[in-house]
Amino acid sequence: MKFLSERPNTLLFIPDNCPHGEQRTTHLCIAAHQDDVEIMAYAPIAECYDCGQKHFMAVTLTDGGGSPRTGRFACCTDEEMIRLRMREQQKAAELGRYCALAMMGHTSNAVKGGDPAVTEELAELLLQTRPQFLYTHNLADKHDTHVATALRTVEALRLIQSDYRPERVYMMEVWRGLDWLCEEDKALFDTSPRPQLAADLLDVFESQIEGGKSYRSAALGRRIANATFFESHRVDGGSSLSYGLDATDFVYSPQTPQEFIGQCIARFREDVLSRLERLSR
Ligand SMILES: [Zn+2]
Numbered sequence: 543m544k545f546l547s548e549r550p551n552t553l554l555f556i557p558d559n560c561p562h563g564e565q566r567t568t569h570l571c572i573a574a575h576q577d578d579v580e581i582m583a584y585a586p587i588a589e590c591y592d593c594g595q596k597h598f599m600a601v602t603l604t605d606g607g608g609s610p611r612t613g614r615f616a617c618c619t620d621e622e623m624i625r626l627r628m629r630e631q632q633k634a635a636e637l638g639r640y641c642a643l644a645m646m647g648h649t650s651n652a653v654k655g656g657d658p659a660v661t662e663e664l665a666e667l668l669l670q671t672r673p674q675f676l677y678t679h680n681l682a683d684k685h686d687t688h689v690a691t692a693l694r695t696v697e698a699l700r701l702i703q704s705d706y707r708p709e710r711v712y713m714m715e716v717w718r719g720l721d722w723l724c725e726e727d728k729a730l731f732d733t734s735p736r737p738q739l740a741a742d743l744l745d746v747f748e749s750q751i752e753g754g755k756s757y758r759s760a761a762l763g764r765r766i767a768n769a770t771f772f773e774s775h776r777v778d779g780g781s782s783l784s785y786g787l788d789a790t791d792f793v794y795s796p797q798t799p800q801e802f803i804g805q806c807i808a809r810f811r812e813d814v815l816s817r818l819e820r821l822s823r
Contacts, residue, residue, distance in 0.1 A: 551647035564642035570673035582714035585731030597641035664698035680713035712786035720785035734780035
């Protein structure tokens with residue numbers, strides 16, 4: 543991927559050194575930052591982990607330079623922070639047996655500002671990797687860079703010809719869970735396999751944990767809560783669950799992002815209000 547060598551802080555990393563290893567990709571996650579992939583897409587990571595036919599690739603759009611830092615990382619410069627976060631993400635790729643990792647090294651402002659280069663590079667990456675399943679942030683996330691990443695991904699998907707598009711596109715949970723979605727809008731992802739791997743993948747991001755934020759407990763805890771509170775009378779299924787929103791039909795339609803997520807919110811609103819209506823005296 544040519545563009546990856548043309549800018550600083552970019553990297554295409556193939557953990558097993560397979561030539562053109564990224565072309566094996568079947569499951570692709572496009573995330574804003576280092577560690578977002580491991581929070582939102584553990585289910586496909588685990589699905590591909592030990593399967594010769596399925597291959598997981600991670601993409602991070604931003605360089606991680608502006609990330610918060612405390613403790614022993616408090617004195618790191620932006621440049622040092624970028625190097626550190628790149629190393630952590632590479633470690634996760636090795637640990638999770640990803641077929642490839644692309645770090646695209648954009649600034650958060652370029653992603654949020656809609657720099658056309660971001661969208662064009664994503665479209666190029668999608669054409670070169672041709673994933674069957676795609677995962678990105680959800681449009682109701684509360685982190686601007688996450689939502690902007692989802693928007694740039696949708697733009698890129700709409701640029702490429704239908705023959706080359708992924709079969710399914712899912713929007714996943716990071717800085718806002720999707721528990722609020724109506725049950726019929728939820729796509730369920732079983733995150734219960736290999737619990738040690740799930741924890742280890744979150745533990746590699748030391749620079750993020752140092753500030754006292756326990757992303758490991760938070761991410762693992764949310765998955766357990768999702769499974770427990772999914773349906774009051776359901777007892778079967780996984781003990782750990784991630785929620786996603788199937789955005790395939792939206793992505794390949796002329797619908798605006800506001801219309802798409804607005805309809806999900808309207809169904810949620812209707813669900814809450816109609817229950818109150820039914821139970822009020
Ligand atoms: Zn993030």
